[in-house]
Amino acid sequence: MTVLVSTAFGIALVPLVWLLWTVVGRGIGRLDPYFLLHSMRGVFGGMDAGGIYHAIIGTVWVTVGAAVISVPVGILAAIYLVEYGAGGRLARAVTFFVDVMTGIPSIVAGLFAYALFSLFLGPGAHFGAIGAVALSVLMIPVVVRSTEEMLKLVPNELREAAYALGVPKWLTVIKVVLRTAIAGITTGVMLAVSRVVGETAPLLLTVGVIDSINFNPFEGRMMTLPVYVYRQFTAGLVPCNNPNVTCIPTINYDRAWAAALTLILIVMILNLVARLVSRLFAPKIRS
Amino acid sequence: MSTPDGGTRPAPTDSGPRPSTPTTPTPKKDDPAMAQRIDVKDLNIYYGDFLAVEGVTMTIEPRSVTAFIGPSGCGKSTFLRTLNRMHEVIPGASVHGSVEMEGVDLYGADIDPVAVRRQIGMVFQRPNPFPTMSIEENVLAGVRLLNKKISKSDAADLVEASLASANLWNEVKDRLQKPGAGLSGGQQQRLCIARAIAVKPQVLLMDEPCSALDPISTLAIEDLITELKKDYTIVIVTHNMQQAARVSDRTGFFNIAGTGSPGKLIEMDDTGTMFSTPKEKATEDYISGRFG
Ligand SMILES: Nc1ncnc2c1ncn2[C@@H]1O[C@H](COP(=O)(O)OP(=O)(O)OP(=O)(O)O)[C@@H](O)[C@H]1O
Ligand SMILES: [Mg+2]
Numbered sequence A: 001m002t003v004l005v006s007t008a009f010g011i012a013l014v015p016l017v018w019l020l021w022t023v024v025g026r027g028i029g030r031l032d033p034y035f036l037l038h039s040m041r042g043v044f045g046g047m048d049a050g051g052i053y054h055a056i057i058g059t060v061w062v063t064v065g066a067a068v069i070s071v072p073v074g075i076l077a078a079i080y081l082v083e084y085g086a087g088g089r090l091a092r093a094v095t096f097f098v099d100v101m102t103g104i105p106s107i108v109a110g111l112f113a114y115a116l117f118s119l120f121l122g123p124g125a126h127f128g129a130i131g132a133v134a135l136s137v138l139m140i141p142v143v144v145r146s147t148e149e150m151l152k153l154v155p156n157e158l159r160e161a162a163y164a165l166g167v168p169k170w171l172t173v174i175k176v177v178l179r180t181a182i183a184g185i186t187t188g189v190m191l192a193v194s195r196v197v198g199e200t201a202p203l204l205l206t207v208g209v210i211d212s213i214n215f216n217p218f219e220g221r222m223m224t225l226p227v228y229v230y231r232q233f234t235a236g237l238v239p240c241n242n243p244n245v246t247c248i249p250t251i252n253y254d255r256a257w258a259a260a261l262t263l264i265l266i267v268m269i270l271n272l273v274a275r276l277v278s279r280l281f282a283p284k285i286r287s
Numbered sequence B: 001m002s003t004p005d006g007g008t009r010p011a012p013t014d015s016g017p018r019p020s021t022p023t024t025p026t027p028k029k030d031d032p033a034m035a036q037r038i039d040v041k042d043l044n045i046y047y048g049d050f051l052a053v054e055g056v057t058m059t060i061e062p063r064s065v066t067a068f069i070g071p072s073g074c075g076k077s078t079f080l081r082t083l084n085r086m087h088e089v090i091p092g093a094s095v096h097g098s099v100e101m102e103g104v105d106l107y108g109a110d111i112d113p114v115a116v117r118r119q120i121g122m123v124f125q126r127p128n129p130f131p132t133m134s135i136e137e138n139v140l141a142g143v144r145l146l147n148k149k150i151s152k153s154d155a156a157d158l159v160e161a162s163l164a165s166a167n168l169w170n171e172v173k174d175r176l177q178k179p180g181a182g183l184s185g186g187q188q189q190r191l192c193i194a195r196a197i198a199v200k201p202q203v204l205l206m207d208e209p210c211s212a213l214d215p216i217s218t219l220a221i222e223d224l225i226t227e228l229k230k231d232y233t234i235v236i237v238t239h240n241m242q243q244a245a246r247v248s249d250r251t252g253f254f255n256i257a258g259t260g261s262p263g264k265l266i267e268m269d270d271t272g273t274m275f276s277t278p279k280e281k282a283t284e285d286y287i288s289g290r291f292g
Helices: A002-027 A033-037 A053-084 A089-102 A106-121 A128-153 A156-164 A169-197 A201-206 A225-235 A251-281 B076-083 B113-119 B135-139 B152-165 B185-198 B215-228 B241-247 B271-276 B281-287
Strands: B038-047 B050-060 B065-069 B093-101 B120-123 B203-207 B233-237 B250-256 B263-270
Touching: A002 A251, A033 A053, A033 A251, A053 A089, A053 A128, A053 A169, A053 A225, A053 A251, A089 A128, A106 A128, A106 A201, A128 A169, A128 A201, A156 A169, A156 B113, A156 B120, A156 B185, A169 A251, A201 A225, A225 A251, B038 B076, B050 B076, B050 B250, B065 B076, B065 B241, B076 B093, B076 B120, B076 B203, B076 B233, B076 B263, B113 B120, B120 B185, B135 B152, B135 B185, B152 B185, B152 B215, B185 B203, B185 B215, B215 B233, B215 B241, B241 B271, B250 B271, B250 B281, B263 B271, B263 B281, B271 B281
Parallel strands: B050 B263, B065 B233, B065 B250, B120 B203, B203 B233
Antiparallel strands: B038 B050, B038 B093, B250 B263
16 A cells, blocks of 8 residues: 555656756756846847846736735635625625636636726737736636635634624634634635746736836736747747857757746745745644 | 522522632722623524524522533523624524613614623633634733733733633743643633633623533632632533532523423522422432433
8 A cells, every 4th residue: 555655656756856857957057147137138049148037027017916916805705705605695606706717718817808908998908917917817716715715724713712702703804813814825825826927828918028128017018937938939949050150059948948947946936935924824832 | 670580589699508719819809890680581592493592581690600501402502602692693593582781681772792792701612712822912812802002011910910810820920922722721721711801891601611621620710710700790501510519609400302492491599409409300300310
């Protein structure tokens, strides 16, 4: 039995290790401060230059924007489902729609956000906030679901203890229930962020593509890391014909792998932060 | 005021069979607002359409200990929770009849249940300290959770006084910042009592407060109850006859005719009378251990 389980575990581990091995092996070569701090502006052909600074800016803005929309909406919805509406008709309807939202393909979320903004701004609008809306469509159900599970884990006895002290329900929810569940909720939010930070298709539709730096999420296209990887990869091999210019034929692939590695690192850092935060807030049993 | 439960008019403070243990005086004991009489009339208690407790009429005397005994499922906890309007936090639960504290109907239209719970505290069967809070924060929970301002020195005084009243101060005074959930079960229960009395209620309801505890912790809590009754009206549910006999001045016996039928208050009288010469056959059978 132990052998069986260990073997299964080993097999499950193979693709993960392999993936990490490949990405690190191919990406580490180009991953340096220059790569992180320069955009693709003015870079062409097989030039030994160019970086992902603009894509990092874009990814940070779009993801933070998505989180700013999704976290309050998701947590409030979960609070409603667990603390207020439990079993009611509205709660059942919300649960149903959350389930449906979980299954929405990401490209559809992108189309939806694009169409939504087209209604107000006319067709052809591309900027960071649209991407944030698209990603929040994907993120909200994940946040609702994970928060809901965490709130349900809070023992009812703690709510009753607070009520019995003469604490009104809304204060009990905020200061006892949320406070007790905050570690789990943070982990859930971070996992939701990790999940959407690698989305490509909806961002390609809504935020678009650009080679230079744009700090403004409300105007103009932005580059994002997954889209960057996609773009570099589809650019393919560079034909190096002029021996007088430094030219790396595989430069586009190299940049794609390095950007992919950066993306993985960002997700890992997010997970570490989530762990730290949850350790900080976790209920203390023994000191 | 009459005692419609059929008992004689009690004189609870001096009718108890045992002398109260002499212990250190508790703080805030000269506050005249503490300890109130509760009159219950024709109370029917429902879970949805299920009538769990029917037709309870009783008087709970101030500055005394009232014990409820009865077989499992007869509605002791349910009844207790209606006294501070905790019953209605359960979805679908409702109450018909009146519960008056010093003449004020607790179920009156203009009464805020939250305010009722601030005056009538509750200790639960299982100790339930807040796991995210230290010992000190647990005691102050009633103040802090309500966002009330309290000076550092007042807070320290309140913590010490409440823990001292709960007979816990000496055990925890050196580790007030440690998590409340790290205490032993008996200490946690006394912490919960300290937390309940820190909001200065007038009545304290206890639902089997010792059922999860060892005999020593049980004794500590019984002593504590005897001491607290100088300042509070105390109502305790217990499955332990000796405990009811030891700590209470008045005892109410609840019974149930069969599953699905509502629980009823069979008889209520001075504890001494209840345990020596009960009027009802059912009470005698239950107390002498012939059923239940
Ligand atoms: N939350 C609830 N929803 C529906 N019915 C309930 C609920 N809580 C209790 N009841 C029912 O109400 C009746 C009285 O229960 P209660 O818990 O008050 O009994 P009890 O006398 O406290 O029993 P025990 O001595 O075992 O604690 C029982 O029939 C029980 O099934
Ligand atoms: Mg009970």
